[in-house]
Amino acid sequence: MPEQKQRGRDHPASTEKPTEESTDTSTGRDDGRERLLNGLQPRVSRGQAVVGIVLAILGFLAVVQVQTINEDTEFAGTRREDLITLLDSLEGAGREARAEIAELQERRNALRSSTERRATAIEEARSQLEALQVLAGTVPARGPGISVTISDPLGEVSTTTLLNALQEMRNAGAESIEINNSVRVVAGTSFVDTAEGISVDGTTLTPPYVFEVIGPPETLEEAMTFRGGLTDEISGLGGEATISTEESIEISSLHTPESPQYAQPAD
Amino acid sequence: MIAALGLLLGVILGLVLQPDVPVGLQPYLPIAVVAALDAVFGALRAYLDGIFDDKVFTVSFFSNVLIAALIVYLGDQLGVGNQLSTGVIVVLGIRIFSNVAAIRRHLVHA
Numbered sequence: 001m002p003e004q005k006q007r008g009r010d011h012p013a014s015t016e017k018p019t020e021e022s023t024d025t026s027t028g029r030d031d032g033r034e035r036l037l038n039g040l041q042p043r044v045s046r047g048q049a050v051v052g053i054v055l056a057i058l059g060f061l062a063v064v065q066v067q068t069i070n071e072d073t074e075f076a077g078t079r080r081e082d083l084i085t086l087l088d089s090l091e092g093a094g095r096e097a098r099a100e101i102a103e104l105q106e107r108r109n110a111l112r113s114s115t116e117r118r119a120t121a122i123e124e125a126r127s128q129l130e131a132l133q134v135l136a137g138t139v140p141a142r143g144p145g146i147s148v149t150i151s152d153p154l155g156e157v158s159t160t161t162l163l164n165a166l167q168e169m170r171n172a173g174a175e176s177i178e179i180n181n182s183v184r185v186v187a188g189t190s191f192v193d194t195a196e197g198i199s200v201d202g203t204t205l206t207p208p209y210v211f212e213v214i215g216p217p218e219t220l221e222e223a224m225t226f227r228g229g230l231t232d233e234i235s236g237l238g239g240e241a242t243i244s245t246e247e248s249i250e251i252s253s254l255h256t257p258e259s260p261q262y263a264q265p266a267d
Numbered sequence: 268m269i270a271a272l273g274l275l276l277g278v279i280l281g282l283v284l285q286p287d288v289p290v291g292l293q294p295y296l297p298i299a300v301v302a303a304l305d306a307v308f309g310a311l312r313a314y315l316d317g318i319f320d321d322k323v324f325t326v327s328f329f330s331n332v333l334i335a336a337l338i339v340y341l342g343d344q345l346g347v348g349n350q351l352s353t354g355v356i357v358v359l360g361i362r363i364f365s366n367v368a369a370i371r372r373h374l375v376h377a
Contacts, residue, residue: 036314036315050321052269055270055274055307058277059273059275059276059280060280068288
């Protein structure tokens with residue numbers, strides 16, 4: 001009704017026109033507080049009930065919205081363009097990660113093969129070292145072979161005889177030789193005739209001479225006993241050579257190596 | 268008085284029930300809440316002005332919510348969803364501000 005609308009519009013400072021129709025007849029600025037205090041008193045009317053229901057809806061929606069924001073939606077509410085941008089950036093990151101993986105795998109393979117090569121080289125060097133140690137007489141040795149005992153009652157056995165025996169043994173494949181449990185025979189071992197007897201590498205030996213030889217037992221035995229070989233030679237000198245094959249010969253005498261003073265490696 | 272109780276009841280129901288909002292409606296719910304707030308503040312100002320009508324308030328409440336949601340939906344379809352929803356929020360905010368200013372003048376006379 002126009003008069004009431006007019007009365008509702010005499011507020012000079014308001015920029016927004018109130019849109020609600022009026023059922024109340026009182027107007028004026030001071031009545032605002034009165035109306036508020038009136039409204040706070042409990043009063044049952046259709047207006048109050050309707051407003052109550054609508055405000056209930058508002059409260060419910062507001063609380064639900066706050067709860068929805070607080071939970072983890074996992075991109076459920078984001079816009080399409082944002083999702084596409086996110087996907088692009090993730091794909092780019094994935095490509096970079098894959099390239100890095102390939103590069104690291106290559107590097108790992110290279111390192112692995114170089115490590116294997118070095119391990120193989122170390123293994124070869126170690127086995128070579130062991131072989132050379134046995135030959136040089138710096139470590140004790142054990143293995144199958146023969147034991148040769150040369151008795152010399154007439155004192156006729158000389159360095160020549162022993163050297164011949166030695167050569168036959170080496171020819172038959174002897175790898176490690178010990179005499180009288182005291183001297184290790186190596187490449188540079190010397191045999192000298194002295195007044196006291198035969199001196200091997202500076203150690204004087206007295207008969208019987210016991211050779212302990214590690215090598216192929218049958219071949220060594222054959223090398224000692226063939227016709228015209230060591231056994232016949234010793235018999236001719238008045239002595240006796242006895243050969244016995246052993247499954248396990250233990251050679252414990254060691255030879256102290258000396259560094260060469262004159263000879264140098266030629267390469 | 269009962270109106271205030273109604274608001275309280277709605278808040279308690281929301282906290283207790285904790286419903287899951289369907290994913291399709293999730294972008295529109297905040298807009299709806301702000302539009303409803305605008306209607307409520309307009310109604311409170313009208314009440315203090317002495318020209319409050321509950322029927323008008325109910326219709327304006329629901330129409331505000333519906334129109335705001337429609338505008339945002341249209342914006343999404345056209346591809347300007349972000350901008351339009353920002354615009355709707357800004358306009359609703361301006362109206363809330365002016366209604367609250369009028370309420371303040373009623374109560375505090377300043």
